[in-house]
Amino acid sequence: MTKVQTALMGAGILLLSQASQAASTSTTMAVTAAVTTSCIVVATPVVFGNYDPTLATDTAASGAITVTCTTGTAYKVGLDAGVASGATVTTRKMANGASLLSYGLYQDAGHSNNWGNTPGTDTVNKTATVTPDVISVYGLLPKQQNVSAGAYTDTVNVTVNY
Numbered sequence: 001m002t003k004v005q006t007a008l009m010g011a012g013i014l015l016l017s018q019a020s021q022a023a024s025t026s027t028t029m030a031v032t033a034a035v036t037t038s039c040i041v042v043a044t045p046v047v048f049g050n051y052d053p054t055l056a057t058d059t060a061a062s063g064a065i066t067v068t069c070t071t072g073t074a075y076k077v078g079l080d081a082g083v084a085s086g087a088t089v090t091t092r093k094m095a096n097g098a099s100l101l102s103y104g105l106y107q108d109a110g111h112s113n114n115w116g117n118t119p120g121t122d123t124v125n126k127t128a129t130v131t132p133d134v135i136s137v138y139g140l141l142p143k144q145q146n147v148s149a150g151a152y153t154d155t156v157n158v159t160v161n162y
């Protein structure tokens with residue numbers, strides 16, 4: 001083997017050994033997210049159906065409010081008085097022109113806990129879990145109201161404070 005061949009072979013071995021000793025470096029990368037507190041609310045109507053003012057019994061009906069909030073969020077659900085003239089959260093009214101039909105909305109099927117819009121007093125208080133909360137609304141139309149025949153309606157605002 002000549003000196004040139006020996007030198008070339010040595011250089012090749014040196015190049016191979018440098019290639020097999022590749023360098024590396026590393027670092028960390030932060031991954032972040034900020035989860036916000038939020039809620040959405042959907043309501044199904046309270047439909048009393050046909051009301052006979054001559055009957056000696058109240059008419060009951062129910063609806064539902066579905067609240068979905070960020071897990072762990074404390075919230076309060078309130079119902080306002082509605083849009084009919086003279087209505088309050090304790091005596092709501094449906095209207096048919098100038099005729100008014102009184103009704104109530106309650107937190108319980110026994111119609112003993114009025115549902116209003118004052119947090120801490122007459123609202124429903126809950127803390128969100130993983131699944132949406134479906135909250136029943138219990139309506140009661142008092143018996144023997146002296147009203148004209150026709151279709152009566154009201155619109156009640158549902159408010160979720162969180």
